[in-house]
Amino acid sequence: MKFIAIADSDSYLKWGAAFLGALPGVTERERELVLIETPVLPSAGQQAAALAVGGVPAEQLFSLPLTEVLGTLRREQPDAVLIALRGPVAAVLIRMIAELPHRPVIVTGLPGISIPATRKALAFRRQADLFVLHSKREIREFTQLSREYGWTHRFALATLPFVEERTGASGTDLVFAAQAVVPRTVDDRTRVLELLIAAARADPSRRVVIKVRGVAGEPQTHEEHLSYPELLEQAVDVPTNLVVSSAPMSAALDEAQGLMTVSSTAAIEAIARGIPVITLDVFGVTGKLINTVFEGSGLFGGEQAVLRREFRHPDPTWLDDNYFHPAEDDDVAVQLEALVAARRQGVLPAREPARRAGGKLRLAWDRKRAFGDADRTLSGAVALAVGTPARATVIAARKVKRAL
Numbered sequence: 001m002k003f004i005a006i007a008d009s010d011s012y013l014k015w016g017a018a019f020l021g022a023l024p025g026v027t028e029r030e031r032e033l034v035l036i037e038t039p040v041l042p043s044a045g046q047q048a049a050a051l052a053v054g055g056v057p058a059e060q061l062f063s064l065p066l067t068e069v070l071g072t073l074r075r076e077q078p079d080a081v082l083i084a085l086r087g088p089v090a091a092v093l094i095r096m097i098a099e100l101p102h103r104p105v106i107v108t109g110l111p112g113i114s115i116p117a118t119r120k121a122l123a124f125r126r127q128a129d130l131f132v133l134h135s136k137r138e139i140r141e142f143t144q145l146s147r148e149y150g151w152t153h154r155f156a157l158a159t160l161p162f163v164e165e166r167t168g169a170s171g172t173d174l175v176f177a178a179q180a181v182v183p184r185t186v187d188d189r190t191r192v193l194e195l196l197i198a199a200a201r202a203d204p205s206r207r208v209v210i211k212v213r214g215v216a217g218e219p220q221t222h223e224e225h226l227s228y229p230e231l232l233e234q235a236v237d238v239p240t241n242l243v244v245s246s247a248p249m250s251a252a253l254d255e256a257q258g259l260m261t262v263s264s265t266a267a268i269e270a271i272a273r274g275i276p277v278i279t280l281d282v283f284g285v286t287g288k289l290i291n292t293v294f295e296g297s298g299l300f301g302g303e304q305a306v307l308r309r310e311f312r313h314p315d316p317t318w319l320d321d322n323y324f325h326p327a328e329d330d331d332v333a334v335q336l337e338a339l340v341a342a343r344r345q346g347v348l349p350a351r352e353p354a355r356r357a358g359g360k361l362r363l364a365w366d367r368k369r370a371f372g373d374a375d376r377t378l379s380g381a382v383a384l385a386v387g388t389p390a391r392a393t394v395i396a397a398r399k400v401k402r403a404l
Helices: 010-022 044-051 066-076 087-098 119-123 136-148 186-202 228-234 249-254 266-272 303-307 332-344 359-374 378-403
Strands: 003-007 031-036 061-064 080-084 105-109 130-133 155-157 173-177 208-211 242-245 256-261 277-280
Touching: 003 010, 003 066, 010 031, 010 044, 010 080, 031 066, 061 066, 066 087, 066 359, 080 087, 080 332, 087 105, 087 119, 087 359, 105 332, 119 136, 130 136, 130 332, 136 155, 155 332, 173 186, 173 249, 173 266, 186 208, 186 228, 186 242, 186 303, 208 228, 208 249, 228 242, 249 256, 249 266, 256 266, 266 277, 277 303, 359 378
Parallel strands: 003 031, 003 080, 031 061, 080 105, 105 130, 130 155, 173 208, 173 256, 208 242, 256 277
Antiparallel strands: none
16 A cells, blocks of 8 residues: 655644554555645754654655645555645645545544544545544544534544553653643743742752743744743743753653643653643633543642642543543554555545635635745735735625624
């Protein structure tokens, strides 16, 4: 089976590489990993961190512009392609690939915790043949939401591919898995930093590590408007045992006593390795915080729990429905094999794209908006020049209508 994975940002690269490396029935010679050029192209350091736990070595990663990616697909005609891309980019590329002659099976998915299920995640990936999720709960909730909108997504279950099973914590660090958009406000992020400073002062003999996804200037999957290192520069009398690290999460966990987070997928990585966790609940438990998945896990804790390093192991009854199902429950390989067989027999059904008003100009607009400066086409430039003022007019008209 010839399989090509296409990724764009740091988190999608980590997931795409690990998924490709773990996929049964695909040998090293039959796989390719492509990093498509977009405004969030990971730096060399981010690429190394993303590949640290994947089954694909760095020398097998190729960075290509959109036109060369499509040329590669036309030339090599893979059996399947994995779209490991952010939503708007995924929608554009899936539509383009679906129009190729002898098109491959189009597989897509999300790179971590995906509860609550969202309409956007589904809408951007409607035209894919197979949508990979990582827990029974995700399958259930995404299936329900897809049906509510009258869509026909086909879902497959796969264990998170970068989760490494080990036994117990052996380090002494309190590792905080920082997130770009959770919590969002300056006040809330400042509160988290003050908590970390207090935890470092509470025990100067042990480190508190702020694990970030990138250093200053490096792009991330989600744009971060105020990073913890930036906030740290404004702090006074910072303890020397409070440090910032952009090393791979697997390396940070090697030195961890426990992990603290609001809702990072790093919690799943820690649990798999037997490392206890605190999911901070001081800002509430809501869909916007992406932490409702931890309800019933027994992992929630407040500031005093962090200061006392009272990390928790999950309730065993929570595990099966949430990322820790038996490996034999995974059906992604079986579903993919059936779709590839249908493609080879010439009976892979076409999937209709979402209907969007505006014709070719709208498609060029979507492409330019998704790829930014990486889209160097004349049609993209024209669409942006025409579409930007038109969009502003539509938005203004909607505001006036709501005000009436």
